[in-house]
Amino acid sequence: MSIPKDNITGVILAGGQARRMGGEDKGLVRLNNKPMIEYIIDAIRPQTGKLLINANRNHERYAQYGLEIVADELSGYCGPLAGMASALQTIKTDYMVTVPCDSPFVPDDLVERLSHALHDNDTKISVAHNGERIQPVFCLLKNTLLKSLTEYLHSGERKIDRWFEQYQYATADFSDIPETFDNINTPEDIEKALSKLIVN
Ligand SMILES: Nc1nc2c(ncn2[C@@H]2O[C@H](COP(=O)(O)OP(=O)(O)O)[C@@H](O)[C@H]2O)c(=O)[nH]1
Numbered sequence: 001m002s003i004p005k006d007n008i009t010g011v012i013l014a015g016g017q018a019r020r021m022g023g024e025d026k027g028l029v030r031l032n033n034k035p036m037i038e039y040i041i042d043a044i045r046p047q048t049g050k051l052l053i054n055a056n057r058n059h060e061r062y063a064q065y066g067l068e069i070v071a072d073e074l075s076g077y078c079g080p081l082a083g084m085a086s087a088l089q090t091i092k093t094d095y096m097v098t099v100p101c102d103s104p105f106v107p108d109d110l111v112e113r114l115s116h117a118l119h120d121n122d123t124k125i126s127v128a129h130n131g132e133r134i135q136p137v138f139c140l141l142k143n144t145l146l147k148s149l150t151e152y153l154h155s156g157e158r159k160i161d162r163w164f165e166q167y168q169y170a171t172a173d174f175s176d177i178p179e180t181f182d183n184i185n186t187p188e189d190i191e192k193a194l195s196k197l198i199v200n
């Protein structure tokens with residue numbers, strides 16, 4: 001059993017400062033002449049009922065994708081949990097799945113694996129695992145976690161792993177495709193990803 005996709009909103013986390021990318025908005029940085037966020041949209045759209053973009057800049061440029069755009073409610077670039085909290089506040093579905101904007105190799109069964117893990121373990125959170133460690137920005141969350149997450153952030157906490165640890169969370173195994181988590185943080189990473197895109 002898994003969760004019906006219509007009950008899951010996909011949230012693309014594009015709200016960071018991208019300091020290692022020279023401050024260029026990473027979702028809009030081009031990889032093989034295509035903005036990085038388009039790789040994520042294309043991969044995740046068939047896996048969820050609805051999609052939204054979490055971004056703190058360039059809303060007019062992100063608007064071209066026709067998706068709802070949500071900014072962090074907490075100012076000051078507090079990290080991905082701030083984006084998750086704002087998204088959780090917005091969604092109409094019982095679940096949301098998050099994916100970062102800088103990981104162009106999203107597999108077509110990402111949501112299915114997370115959804116099975118959550119369902120089989122009867123948890124409110126499932127997190128991707130690459131065989132060595134969790135990859136916390138790839139996660140599936142129940143919407144009832146909003147209150148807890150808001151309180152956590154208001155108490156000054158920012159660390160995503162620590163928030164997960166307050167719960168029993170399930171892990172979804174991606175050790176067979178660890179390249180899922182190859183993400184592009186620097187201009188050099190673009191070159192590496194390009195060579196992978198061309199090889200595949
Ligand atoms: N909403 C929001 N997202 C953030 C913030 N900082 C980072 N992110 C997102 O979190 C993800 C991971 O950030 P990144 O800087 O690539 O971290 P790393 O690859 O784990 O070192 C990216 O999708 C960022 O857009 C923030 O302050 N707010």
Ligand SMILES: [Mg+2]
Nearest residue numbers: 102183184185
């Ligand atoms: Mg990254």
